[in-house]
Amino acid sequence: MERRMSKLSAMLAAAAISVCILPTHIKAQQPALKMTLFGQPSVNNDSIWMAFEKGFYQQEGLDITYRLFPSGTTAFQAFQTGQGDIVMTGDLPSVQYFFRVKGDYRTIAVIERDAKGYVAVAQKSIAKPHDLIGKTVATRVGSTGSWFISEYLSKNGVEPAKVAVKNLDTQVLPAALCGGEIAAFFIWQPIGSRTLEICPDKAHYLTDASGYIQGYLVAGARPEWLSAAQGRDIAVRWLRATMKGRDVADRDFASVAAYAKAKLDLSEKATREQWDTNTRPLAIDKVYYDDFCSLSRWAQAEKMTERKVDFPQLTWPDGLKAIDPKLVEVPPPPC
Known part of the structure; x- marks a missing residue:
């Protein structure tokens, strides 16, 4: 009987120690x-x-x-x-x-x-840089797309002033191109991929940014x-x-x-x-x-x-x- 009581006392003591330690451990955890x-x-x-x-x-x-x-x-x-x-x-x-x-x-x-994650998506009628002369393209003006447009046109001998640039937020670019509001847009993926999924009969990749910008x-x-x-x-x-x-x-x-x-x-x-x-x-x-x-x-x-x-x-x-x-x-x- 004494042996069983001693064993029980030891278990209770151990449990008491655990109970005492646990709150201390919780308090030690720093808030996120x-x-x-x-x-x-x-x-x-x-x-x-x-x-x-x-x-x-x-x-x-x-x-x-x-x-x-x-x-x-x-x-x-x-x-x-x-x-x-x-x-x-x-x-x-x-x-x-x-x-x-x-x-x-x-x-x-x-x-x-x-560089390849930045793309120009255009209407099927636009096959080369000079096809953009007199047309309207779009990007989020002030973004990397602005640099991309300028470098693409300049390096291909097209005066940037001959291409109108419209400021559109990225989420409206696919609808603008598929609806014929713009001839092309210059932006990052996955906007290009999504556009080709929406209107594959009207749009294609004109280029990516390789050789133009990174x-x-x-x-x-x-x-x-x-x-x-x-x-x-x-x-x-x-x-x-x-x-x-x-x-x-x-x-x-x-x-x-x-x-x-x-x-x-x-x-x-x-x-x-x-x-x-x-x-x-x-x-x-x-x-x-x-x-x-x-x-x-x-x-x-x-x-x-x-x-x-x-x-x-x-x-x-x-x-x-x-x-x-x-x-x-x-x-x-x-x-």
């Missing part, structure tokens, strides 16, 4: 760090998608509100009002926004870049937020989790396609077309500097910007350096 992320419904965001899908942001202690915008240019309109913490956008919008807000923006990483998806934030201890911590955690998402997106097309179908109703074919072309650096490297210098020179010549790009001012390399200093290369002089 909240942030708002602005993105786009495009497959070049697949590193982010996979970070959500596989729980990498949650593992980093982040509670993220994810808002989608039809383009980075549109996202910046909300970002400029003080909404959002990290914003995904294209190359030209990031540079123009930096100048427009007098430096109140920093690029923190290149998420994706490619389009970018970059992540950016406000310098004041990045300079605060919590903002810096969130940014580093976000980058680290997105890198893990990148590693999944690189090799697991099935998961990317499943996410795109479930969240955006994208067909597997449309997702595959863009996924095949995605390059996901998660870095600030020499290729970025070279491409953005080329963009800057074009923008200055077109009077879209008045000053050279100074990379130590435009970028915030601290987050990437905290993860791996090799992810950031030495910037060139202002260009």
